[in-house]
Structures are given as structure tokens and as C-alpha cells.
Amino acid sequence: MEAPKLVYLVTGGCGFLGRHLVRMLLQHEPRLAELRVFDLHLEPWLEELQTGPVQVTAIQGDVTQPHEVAAAVSGAHVVIHMAGLVDVFGRASPEAIHHINVQGTHNIIEACVQAGTRFLVYTSSMEVVGPNIKGHAFYRGNEDTPYEAVHKHPYPRSKALAEKLVLEANGREVRGGLPLVTCALRPTGIYGEGHQVMRDFYRQGLRLGGRLFRAIPSSVEHGRVYVGNVAWMHVLVAQELERSSARLGGQVYFCYDQSPYKSYEDFNMEILGPCGLRLVGTRPLLPYWLLLLLAGLNALLQWLLRPLLLYAPLLNPYTLAMANTTFTVSTDKAHRHFGYEPLFSWEESRARTIRWVQSTEGSVGKAQAAGS
Numbered sequence: 001m002e003a004p005k006l007v008y009l010v011t012g013g014c015g016f017l018g019r020h021l022v023r024m025l026l027q028h029e030p031r032l033a034e035l036r037v038f039d040l041h042l043e044p045w046l047e048e049l050q051t052g053p054v055q056v057t058a059i060q061g062d063v064t065q066p067h068e069v070a071a072a073v074s075g076a077h078v079v080i081h082m083a084g085l086v087d088v089f090g091r092a093s094p095e096a097i098h099h100i101n102v103q104g105t106h107n108i109i110e111a112c113v114q115a116g117t118r119f120l121v122y123t124s125s126m127e128v129v130g131p132n133i134k135g136h137a138f139y140r141g142n143e144d145t146p147y148e149a150v151h152k153h154p155y156p157r158s159k160a161l162a163e164k165l166v167l168e169a170n171g172r173e174v175r176g177g178l179p180l181v182t183c184a185l186r187p188t189g190i191y192g193e194g195h196q197v198m199r200d201f202y203r204q205g206l207r208l209g210g211r212l213f214r215a216i217p218s219s220v221e222h223g224r225v226y227v228g229n230v231a232w233m234h235v236l237v238a239q240e241l242e243r244s245s246a247r248l249g250g251q252v253y254f255c256y257d258q259s260p261y262k263s264y265e266d267f268n269m270e271i272l273g274p275c276g277l278r279l280v281g282t283r284p285l286l287p288y289w290l291l292l293l294l295a296g297l298n299a300l301l302q303w304l305l306r307p308l309l310l311y312a313p314l315l316n317p318y319t320l321a322m323a324n325t326t327f328t329v330s331t332d333k334a335h336r337h338f339g340y341e342p343l344f345s346w347e348e349s350r351a352r353t354i355r356w357v358q359s360t361e362g363s364v365g366k367a368q369a370a371g372s
């Protein structure tokens with residue numbers, strides 16, 4: 001076997017998805033000599049990874065700072081760009097979301113060109129496509145399904161602009177005269193160990209006496225994909241990008257696995273049900289107009305309270321619209337182009353996520369039960 005010689009850079013490597021990718025690369029990329037983990041917020045668990053044969057270099061940095069990006073990219077063979085501001089709850093300003101997600105991606109691309117780094121994988125999102133502001137369903141569509149991608153919200157807009165920058169950069173000449181090869185992966189709703197929104201639902205259910213109240217019709221399907229399979233797809237496409245640059249360069253791929261097609265809430269209950277919660281109601285307990293009113297009130301409260309505190313509940317006009325619009329994918333493009341098959345079955349994905357909730361949140365549940 002050839003000596004390890006590749007240098008990978010993962011931006012956002014300390015995030016929910018990034019931490020799974022870092023471990024996946026260390027396990028499944030034998031050519032790795034150095035793995036650079038670039039993040040605004042470095043995590044202590046990175047220390048544990050320093051003891052293996054691969055040099056793991058933790059780099060505290062900001063993708064909005066070109067010089068910090070340039071230093072991190074210099075000498076890298078592959079960049080997997082995951083860093084981003086993932087916010088649909090109004091926590092961050094539209095300007096910050098754009099600055100990090102779009103300007104940050106621009107800086108990554110320019111750093112690759114200047115450094116002669118030829119392979120760039122971008123973590124995009126289903127949100128680049130939809131659901132759109134018109135509430136049009138995207139029912140088991142694929143990368144070629146026509147759909148009117150119209151966005152007003154800062155987050156999907158930023159992901160769409162960033163993805164466009166990455167795909168347009170494919171073929172640009174980098175230092176040394178060879179072409180840059182880029183592609184974008186579009187995960188649907190990622191779940192798994194470390195998923196903050198799942199944690200928020202669990203805690204909300206505990207506060208409500210072990211119950212969650214249905215707000216979305218069970219007929220509305222929402223695409224979900226296990227975090228380990230998303231990480232695995234990134235590993236595979238990065239490995240294949242050099243071998244099949246003509247076929248993969250400039251392409252987009254939805255991230256998918258065997259996770260079932262269900263409403264967002266019913267899917268969550270596949271995980272939270274075994275953790276002791278139950279979903280009340282076979283159909284939404286409140287009429288849509290009342291949910292819309294409550295979502296609007298939450299948005300108004302967030303705006304009024306902003307000078308004092310951050311009020312960012314799960315229910316707001318955007319999340320309600322998202323959850324109420326079918327968006328599922330059915331595709332095999334990643335399999336056809338680079339042999340992707342999910343590494344984790346639905347049963348394994350579900351079991352791992354349940355174990356995570358029980359191990360990290362179960363104590364919260366026990367404490368609440370003791371206190372109740």
C-alpha cells in the first residue's frame with residue numbers, strides 16, 4: 001500500500017456533521033498523512049485524536065478572514081468545506097449568515113486557487129432547492145427534477161449563493177496550471193448523535209410531561225438522512241474526485257440513505273418514542289391559521305426581546321412553512337457516480353441516535369422525573 005501522503009482540510013470540523021466526518025476520515029482514508037480541522041470553536045475531544053498515526057492539526061480560525069483561510073489551505077490536497085452558520089431560528093443576523101456562508105466560501109475557493117489545491121467538496125443543503133416560499137411540494141425528487149427554487153430566508157439564500165460559487169469555480173486554473181475540481185453535496189435534514197434540534201424536541205417533551213403535540217399533518221413527508229451516512233458520502237466523493245474529475249466536477253449530489261419518508265414530527269418520534277416521549281394527536285391539534293398566528297407572535301416576541309435576550313423557539317413562520325411542505329428525495333446519482341451506498345442501515349442509524357439521546361439526555365429526563 002502506498003505511503004500516506006494526503007493532507008485534508010475540513011472546515012467546520014468541530015460541528016455536528018464535522019465531528020462525524022473527522023472520525024470517518026481517520027477510519028476510512030488510508031492515504032491521510034495530515035488532517036487539518038479548521039473551526040471558529042475548537043473542541044476538547046480533538047486532543048484525543050492526536051495520538052493516532054495521522055497528524056491531526058487543530059486550527060482555530062474564521063472562514064471570513066482570508067489570511068486565516070489561506071494559511072489553513074496552503075499545502076492541502078483536498079478541502080471539505082462544511083463551516084457555516086446554520087440558523088433558521090433568528091439567532092443570527094442575515095448579514096452574519098451571508099458573511100460566513102457566502103463570503104467564507106468565496107475565501108475558501110480563492111485560497112484553493114492561490115495555493116494550488118485542486119479538490120474542493122462543499123457541504124450544501126436541500127434548502128438550496130427548497131421548500132420554496134410558495135410551499136410547492138418536492139415529492140421524492142432528484143437532482144434533475146424541475147423545481148422553482150425561490151428563497152427569501154437568509155439561510156437558504158446563503159447556501160444557494162455559496163453552492164453557485166463552488167460549482168462555477170469548477171475548472172478554474174489553480175497555481176501550478178491544473179484545474180480546480182469542485183462538487184457540492186446536498187444533505188436533507190440530518191439527524192444523529194449531536195443533533196441539537198432533536199435535543200431541543202426531547203427537552204421540550206420532558207417539559208410537557210413526556211408529551212409532544214402534533215402540529216404537522218402526518219401526510220407531509222420531510223427528507224431525513226443519518227449523519228454518519230452524510231459523512232461517509234463526503235469521504236467517498238473526496239476520494240473519487242481526483243479519479244473521476246471529468247464526471248464529478250461541477251456536480252451536485254443529494255445525500256440520502258434508507259431513513260423512512262415521514263413527517264418531521266413522526267420521524268422524530270422514531271427516535272424520541274423509545275426515549276419515553278409520545279406524540280399527542282393523530283392530526284394537528286391546532287388549525288393551521290392558529291399555528292401561523294402563534295408563529296408570528298413568536299417572531300414578534302423575538303424582535304421585541306432582542307435588546308434584552310435571545311428568544312428563539314422552534315416555532316416561527318419559516319420553520320412552520322418548512323415543516324408543512326413535503327420535501328423528499330429519491331435518487332441514486334451518488335451511487336452511479338461514485339459508488340455510494342449508505343454505511344449505516346436505517347436500523348443502525350436509529351439505534352445509534354436513540355442511544356445518544358438516552359445517554360446524554362436521559363439524565364435530564366431522570367432529573368425532571370425526580371423533580372416532578
Ligand SMILES: NC(=O)C1=CN([C@@H]2O[C@H](COP(=O)(O)OP(=O)(O)OC[C@H]3O[C@@H](n4cnc5c(N)ncnc54)[C@H](O)[C@@H]3O)[C@@H](O)[C@H]2O)C=CC1
Nearest residue numbers: 012014015016017039040062063082083084125187189190
Ligand atoms: N444540520 C442539518 O440538518 C444540515 C446541515 N447542512 C450543512 O452542513 C454543514 C454543517 O452543518 P452542522 O454540522 O449541522 O452545523 P454546526 O453549526 O453544528 O457546524 C458548523 C461548524 O462551523 C463552524 N463555524 C461557524 N462559523 C464559522 C466561521 N466563521 N469560521 C470557521 N468555522 C465556523 C462552527 O463553529 C461549527 O463547528 C453546514 O454547512 C450546513 O449548512 C446541510 C443540510 C442539513
Ligand SMILES: CC(C)[C@@H](O)CC[C@@H](C)[C@H]1CC[C@H]2[C@@H]3[C@H](O)CC4=CC(=O)CC[C@]4(C)[C@H]3CC[C@]12C
Nearest residue numbers: 086088125127188189215264314315319320322323
Ligand atoms: C414547531 C413545529 C412546526 C416543528 O415541526 C418545526 C420543525 C422545524 C424545526 C424543522 C422542520 C424542517 C427542518 C429543516 C429541514 O430539515 C432542512 C434543513 C436543512 C439545513 O441545511 C439546516 C437545517 C434545516 C433548515 C432544518 C431545520 C429545522 C426544521 C426547520
